[in-house]
Amino acid sequence: MIRVLHRWPGLLAAALLVVIALSGAALSLFPAAETLTVPEVEAGLPVADLAQRIQNTYPGVEQIRRAPSGRITAYWFDNGTPGSAVIDPATGIRAASADPNATERWLTNLHRSLFLGDTGRIVSAIGAGALLVLTLSGMFLVARRTGGWRRWFTPLQGPLAGRLHVEVARIAIAGLLLSSVTGLWMTAATFELLPEGGSAPAFPADVSGSTGVALKAIPALQQTAVTSFRELSFPYAGDATDVFTLKTDAGTGYIDQGTGQLLVWSGLSAYERVSETVYMLHTGRGASLLGLVLGVMALGVPVMGGTGLLVWANGRLGRPRLRGNVAAGKAETILLVGSEGGSTWGFAATLQSALKAAGQQVHVAPMSSFAPGRYANARRIAVLAATYGDGDAPASAAGFLDKLRALDKAPGAPLAVLGFGDRSFPAFCAFAKQVEEAARAKGWPFLMPMDTVDRQSPQDFARWGRSFGAAAGVDLELNHQPQMPAATSLTLLSRRDYGAEVQAPAAILRFAIPQASLWARLTGRGFQTFKPGDLMGIVPEGSTLPRFYSLASGTEDGFAEIAVRKHPGGLCSGQLMNLQPGGSVRSFIRRNPDFHPGRGKAPLLLIGAGTGIGPLAGFIRSNASRRPVHLFFGARHPDSDFLYAEELAEWSRDGRVGRVEMAFSRGQPPIYVQDALLKDAAEVSRLIAEGARIMVCGGRGMARGVSESLTAILAPSGQTPAMLKAEDRYVEDVY
The missing domain is CATH 3.40.50.80 (Nucleotide-binding domain of ferredoxin-NADP reductase (FNR) module)
Structure with missing residues (x-):
């Protein structure tokens, strides 16, 4: 279930998330750049002195603002003409233009609304929600892959695309979680979906009606340092009933323009403090270093999007194309497939084709999509299940057992279970056996006893097919041709022979590792990464079925090494024992994470x-x-x-x-x-x-x-x- 929650929001919202992430990363640069260019403020400078310096330069000043970066901007009227500038606090004169940066404004509109107004804001919010789902589900998936929360940073194995996806995720997850939550908060605040948490104080009724107090004579301005103030608004010229409005990090107050007395003060509410913190965390305004860190983490989104798409596509490529797959509600036969590497889907395709030729309506789906309520016309259900690792469910069977155990009653259509595995492993068809046990415990009727297919044997599959056809009342002959694994040619570098004296020939064979292409590394094909204990599959001449040998080396050793003993009549071991340096074999890697x-x-x-x-x-x-x-x-x-x-x-x-x-x-x-x-x-x-x-x-x-x-x-x-x-x-x- 977690894997599904992670996969589909990522696939459906990939392009949107990339746009939001890249624009957010670009925007994180502006607060940092602004902080670096802000004129320095002398220690302890009071707002009164700053305001007086600005007023001396611009007598018509109406407002002074201080940004979270420390940048001070003044706004004034000069003979009816508005003006503004970034101010040097040491002199009170213009230091730079106050006009907004056009690039920053463009990026902000793209990031917040995709240039679509309120509709775009809603779409961006949906993107933030998808990112939150991806982040939370990704956290659990990373913990599952690494073996628990305490092993979060354990080294990874597998294809480069999958490893890169997790490597970036476990570094960027914290930042993406923070960005998605704060983004959703800000959208909710924009659309007034959050409760009112504070407001300006009520305008004072006891204004003196006099004017002309000197700025330096106002205690509140003398006691407020520039480093903690946010905004000072001057009274409207000629209006004796108006007041100064002072906003600081602590709250908002009104000051009488005739006496300099602080008339009203209102501190920030807890809600306002939370909202301001959310704004700071999301935009980096007031925390430019954190903004840069979050921006760098945001760059992980396109990386994870691309690698995630590769992982998904690589898994899909492992499935054969199923033509004529009817809807679940119309099918007479339901085929549910549990596969990790994709080979079991090939057997399902062969079975589907044979059933269709016999006039049956067939629906093929992954075991993870198990939904008995949809199988209205089903006369039989067949489960074709491989086993992952030491008895675990393969990728396409995730959640099947939980769904089965949660049913109020078992499906009425009888069940057939066919397990796929390798008898050389202790957990041979262990997951299929778990399915059988859970089905019997639920009272699900069986069409026939559970059976197994060893090492993708076409003969085993054909034998089971005849039994399945007889039980289903269908004449069935299954002629399955196993798909050849994507193998690489390996050249033998050296060999050491043993056991001749005791009539048990054995050898240590060392092969050169071919240079893997970038695509092979991304998709996990070839010999780009392996560890001792992983398996080296060798396809002997004259056979389509690989034999597996445990590796005695890892990628860092610079070679692939196995130990082989000649078995009487053994096709693969015989060919390997006859192989001389310079000769080659067709081979591939299969991970064996349970034996590390x-x-x-x-x-x-x-x-x-x-x-x-x-x-x-x-x-x-x-x-x-x-x-x-x-x-x-x-x-x-x-x-x-x-x-x-x-x-x-x-x-x-x-x-x-x-x-x-x-x-x-x-x-x-x-x-x-x-x-x-x-x-x-x-x-x-x-x-x-x-x-x-x-x-x-x-x-x-x-x-x-x-x-x-x-x-x-x-x-x-x-x-x-x-x-x-x-x-x-x-x-x-x-x-």
């Missing part, structure tokens, strides 16, 4: 076996802060497949890793990594008690054994691996 060490000083307990050492070695390599790191690593034999042996020795010497505990299954005596943990149970227990984050990488069997060992180690403390996982202190990358 995170920030902080808590110890890292790294546990791995075989080529699972890859990302763990990457974490150690990047440990420039010398965070406490303890590694438990299992291999077959120290002389054959001790991957990263030389680097670990060097990293141990320079403090990047504190302790390396090896377990060799063909050593003397043979020992496995889970046995090494039990052997050192006291130290492992101590590290966990100190808040250590446990990161496990390797085969499923090893990970299962590690979990069993940690269960035994944690038992005396009352903790379990499941409890640590719930605290995000136990993460796995297993295959």
Whole structure:
């Protein structure tokens, strides 16, 4: 819901907000420039002396004003001709023209009303309201992305456009929030939508009727410093009943022109003080430095507008074009799609096309738009759901579970749930399973049991399609062609081979990183940014399905490195093991944010076996802060497949890793990594008690054994691996 609140005001009001922001940023320069050019006022100069100096130069002076910047302007009549000038307070003579700056006036009209009068003011107010919604929703989205309010400035990963959008937002949000709120206040005040908060004092009834008091003989003017006064209006010439009007930072008063007595005084109300503060904050008048800061923050609006548009467009490009998508109220079949990277939309398009060919009316929509009240003619509802991270909802399924749980009753049309995922990950189709559980808890009837598609398998999808067609009474044959990922050619720089002696060939492969274009960096394509623990997808020759390998390096290392073991009959591993320096593969990056060490000083307990050492070695390599790191690593034999042996020795010497505990299954005596943990149970227990984050990488069997060992180690403390996982202190990358 927050994402929707953020997206649509931004898209619909983008051009308006850019105009308002740029004009506001330009206007912030004028108060600062004015402050720099204002003649200096001598300390303690009373208003009486200033007024006398001006009156000596311009006998017909009628009014003296002091702007928040300190600029003093006088207005007079000379033989019936009006005049005005900016005054030098030291002499009382003209220092500059008082005519308004034409550029500033033009920008002010553009900013406030778009040259459309009151209608334009209303449009600008709508823009300020949209900016307020964007700012508030953006605050929550930034906090969600960075992992909480306390991690507001944590480094970001992902495409440049998305990172730049958040980087600018988390700096500019405070200023934009202040500008939007004060802008709305000022508009409301202009249209008299706010309650009356103060007024000038009542005109005095006891005026003396005499004239001619000397300015320097008026106590109120002698006691008021120029630095605190705002305006002095002189009595109308020849009118003995008129008075001086003095306005200061504290209030407004009337002074008898014959006696110099202060007749009436009215202080500023709380409302007036608030209104003046709002005006100062929004315009920078009286706080030029703050105005400049807000102006710079306003420049973030066009940057965020452009990057936000790129992020939105990039997401839309991930969806195939759905032709003939009927309205929800007319469709017999409703297809709801939960996708993060866009591939699930491709399967939905194939299913829609097949159903249309069978004579069905089909409506396809994101899961986030779930609205059962609109599905008047639906005979069945199918949910095609991918999983993001460790069981989270993908982007287009945001809010689906909340909407489902909030229903008074389940939809009448029966449900089919199809999960998409990769069995090599622990959270395989976890979100789809959550959907199934929530639907059953709500009493939603099922058309067929939940099923899954592994690694975008066309065969799995075709099998499910036949079952779905049979349940729906439709002859259905799904021939899906997975969309090839946007891959980049990587050239192999070097390789180190291991494991031949134990008949388990493995290698560390290091690839050159190609230079990414600006467009690739903005849209997140190519190898512009990645971290150890992210995944390198490789598309083997003769296949459209990528295989994924955990990266042992980050962008700052200047290369992409993976550890590979040859699997019997493995298409991709076989091609990689045959690859020689100078050869190339087609590859791409997939983020894996749930398998990063995170920030902080808590110890890292790294546990791995075989080529699972890859990302763990990457974490150690990047440990420039010398965070406490303890590694438990299992291999077959120290002389054959001790991957990263030389680097670990060097990293141990320079403090990047504190302790390396090896377990060799063909050593003397043979020992496995889970046995090494039990052997050192006291130290492992101590590290966990100190808040250590446990990161496990390797085969499923090893990970299962590690979990069993940690269960035994944690038992005396009352903790379990499941409890640590719930605290995000136990993460796995297993295959």
